[in-house]
Amino acid sequence: MFLVLSFKALASEKLTGPDILFSINTAKRLVDQAYKLYRERAKENLRNPHLTPSDFLRHLKEPVAGTRTAIRAASYMETALDLLRQKLQKVWHRRFNITDVLSIQQKDMITRATGCDYLIRPVRCPQNSPYRTITGECNNRKHPHFGMSNHGYARWLPAEYEDGVSLPKxxxxxxxxxxxxxxxxxxxxxxxxxTPNEKITDDQERSLAFMHWGQWVDHDMDLAPMTETSIQNQDVHCDTSCNYTPPCFPIKIPPGDPRITKPGVCMPFIRTTPVCNPTTFIREQLNSITSFLDASMVYGSEEPLARSLRNQSNSLGLMALNQNFTDAGLGLLPFESNSNSICLYTNRTANIPCFNAGDKRVTENLGLTALHTLFVREHNRLARELKVLNPHWDGEKIYQEARKIIGAVNQVITFRDYLPLVLGNEMNKQLPLYKGYNDSEDPTVSNVFSLAFRFGHGSVPPFVPRLDQNFKPLVPYSNVLLHLTFSASWRIIMEGGIDPLLRGLLADHAKLMKQNQMMVEELQERLFEQLELIGLDLASLNLQRGRDHGLPGYNAWRRFCGLSEPSDEAELAAVMGNSQLAKKFIDLYGTPENIDIWIGALAEPFVPYGRVGPLLACLIGTQFRKTRDGDRFWWENPGVFTPWQRRILSGASLSRIICDNTHIQEVPHDVFKMNHYPSDFMKCSEIGGLDLSQSDEN
Structure with missing residues (x-):
């Protein structure tokens, strides 16, 4: 105790107000220089004729607009703290955490001077706004930052870092x-x-649409950006480095690796960008999008992006469409304005850039692009119909009303159609009937959910099916290997548009996640592989990401969920229902306590009628309950819609949206279950639609 007190006294003496401000100003200069260098290097990399798989991953996780400001503030704080630690280290030669010795006043000074006080500034919320903000701010009037973009993930269990502060285990x-x-x-x-591509098992009860909807929903709720900016060592290159030099946390290759045999080679990995943490200064990760189910992947999570996605040529409340191409007369997403768009590199002769949408990951795969396109068309269809019904409305009113409906429809489809097929018999336990908005419930996406919801990686098949009007393979474009479709926007323009892709989603199988078939080779060995370049390993990225985020191990989360905690191989075998798998885990980890959360949770046998095990059912169910109950604009919350409107919305379906916005004329009633053509399909005329005639009763 005496040592701690004497150190605090020494710190107070050595770290005066001017000392702290000098360290902050030095930190800002170092950070600004590093960001400038990074931008120049990134531009130079995009002029390189051969992009790496990491370049594609960077593009998908690249921060925009206000996210960059939030990241820079966190970098200012992190660097300033490091400079202060170095200053004290010269006179105090024992190991210490700088955050333990700073006074409350010193911490407040650092928080304000670095700009990190944006997280805790008081916000005055309007009393009667009928629409969500784009950023999610003021959804909760008591806690305006709950669920807001560019804030940290929620922690359901304390972070576990090597040094207790930031270093990954x-x-x-x-x-x-x-x-x-x-x-x-x-x-x-x-x-x-x-799992080799040819050894997978089709899911006989879930369609490819089921797999894609999971990703669609995930991209509505969380995005952990990353930036390769290195403050202390500006010569670091995460693509080539095998040393831990922040932000690089390279994935080391074990001896005898079946694919990577060259010595001294690592798989690149960049740590998730931290967010300011003015309370404990322990590393937390940034979620750059809103936590709500609000269709932010359509509209964006920041005002500048939201405005740029709208059609500014008229006042009809429409979303912008592509000015160069159509899809057999129907709208396509606009292109991003970047002259070095990474999608240009997937087919140099086509010269087709990436699409622009509310979420940066829009062109990650073709099914995702198809859903983005579908919902932008649906917004415009709704906007036109609302204008006819309400000619006195201006463009802003039409845009907001259409956006409100799109958000509600996504909530309906997710809770009524999708989650029951995920959670199975656990659905009612994890998601009891809605009882109304609870302003004490924090809907912020949890850090563990950002890993847990990656269970869907186990249901991705190795091929992308595209079907013709008769639901037969679209020659010659059917069944392209998945890795050849990453960031390949040109395939939408030049290979038949989104209809063949949507037919594939409706009539083809998801992959069945089995304990001996967890992930296809396309993702485990060829992620973002283009041409001759070595692909990444999505499984390794997920595992490394869990350690990067300081997530506790498998048993800690079993305890959190009130489940049994296997202590040895025999007990783990009973939980897994598989003695061989349990032995592999114990051989690798030594104890169930150490098993990384993503792989441990994924490996559990499914709950009855579901597609996840008990642990994932708990983590996913808990998040969606918080997401629903902590959302003031939830579609069932009285006052958001009228009773009549809620009745109409309860009948919304993805089938009808496909009918209304494509040339497809036959669809299944339940798109997420496995359907066979033609026996399980019906004419679009048999599918009910949304009646907007009483869209506004005020």
């Missing part, structure tokens, strides 16, 4: 956890995950 070789070292993530991937 597994960083120090030989370090023991519960008496055992952590295995290399690539070793776990090799021994438990990998």
């Amino acid at each position: 597994g960083l120090i070789q030989g370090q023991l956890y519960h008496g055992h070292p952590l295995p290399l993530v690539r070793q776990v991937s090799n021994e438990i995950i990998g």
Whole structure:
């Protein structure tokens, strides 16, 4: 105790107000220089004729607008704290955490001077606004930052870092956890995950639309951006470095790797960007989009992006469409304005850039692009119909009303059609009937959910099916290998538009996640592979991401959910229902306590009628309950819509949206269940639609 008090006294003496301000100003200068260098280097990289798989991943996670400001503030704070630590280290030669010795006044000074006080500034919310803000701010009037974009993920359990503050577990070789070292993530991937493309099992009860809707919903709720800016070592290159040099946390390759045999090679990995944490200064990750189910992937989570996505040529409340191409007369998404668009590199002769949408990941795969296109068309269809019914409305009113309906429809489809097929028998337990808005419920997406909801990676098949009007393979474009469709916007323009893709989603199978078939080779070995370049391993990325985020291990989350905690191989075998798999886990991790949350949760047998195990059912169900109950604009909350409007919205369906916005004329009633053509399909005329005639009763 005496040592702590004497150190605090020393810190107070050595870190005066001017000292702290000098460190902050130095930090700002270093950070600004690093960001300038990074931007120049990124531009130079895009002139390179051969992009790496990491370049594609960077593009999908690249921060925009206000996210960049939030990231820079966090960098200012992190760098200033590091400079202050270095200053004290010269006179205090023991190990310490700088945050333990700063006074409340000193912390407040750092928070304000770095701009990190944006997280805690008081907000005055309007009393009677009928529409959501784009950023999610003021959804909760008591806690205006709940669920807002560019804030940190929620923590349901405390973070576990190597140093208690920011260093990821597994960083120090030989370090023991519960008496055992952590295995290399690539070793776990090799021994438990990998499945050759030709050895997968089709899911006989879930369609490809089921898999894609999961990703669609995920992209509505969370995006953890990353930036390769290095403050302390500006010569670091995460593509080539095998050393831990922030922000690089390279994935080391185990001996005898089946694919990567060259010595001294690592798989690149960039840490998720931290967010300011003015309370404890412990590293937290930034969620750059809103936590609400509000269709932010259509409209954006920041005002400048939202405005740029609208059709500014008239006052009809429409979304902007592509000015160069149509899809057999129907609208396509506009192109992004970047002259070095990464999509140009997937087909140099086509010269087609990436599409622009409310979420940066729009062109990650073709099914996702098809859903984005579908909902922008649906917005415009609704806007035109609302204008006819309400000719006195201006463009802003039409835009907001159409946006409100699109958000509600996504909520209906997700809770009525999608989640019951995920959670199975656990649905009613995890998501009891809606009882109304609860302003004490925090809907902020949790850090663990950002990993748990990646369960869908186990249901991705290796091929992208495209079907013709008769639901037969579209020759010659059917069944392209998945890795050849990443960021390939040109395939939408030049290979038949979105109709063939949507038919494939309706009439083809999702992959069945099995304990011996967890992830296809296309994702585990060829992620973002283009041409001859070595692809990334999505399983290794997921495992490394969990450690990057400081997520506790498998048993900690079993305890959180009130489930049993296996303590040895026999008990783990009972939980997994698989003694061979349990042995693999124990051989790798030594104890169930150490198993990385993503792989441990994914490996559990499904709950009855679901597609996740008990642990994932708990984590996913808990998040969606908070997302629903903590949303003031939830479609069922009285006052958001009239009773008549709620009755109409309850009948909304993805089938009808497809009918209304494509040339497809036959659809199944339930798109997420596996359907066979023609026996399980019906004419569009048999599918009910939304009656907007009483869209506004005020």
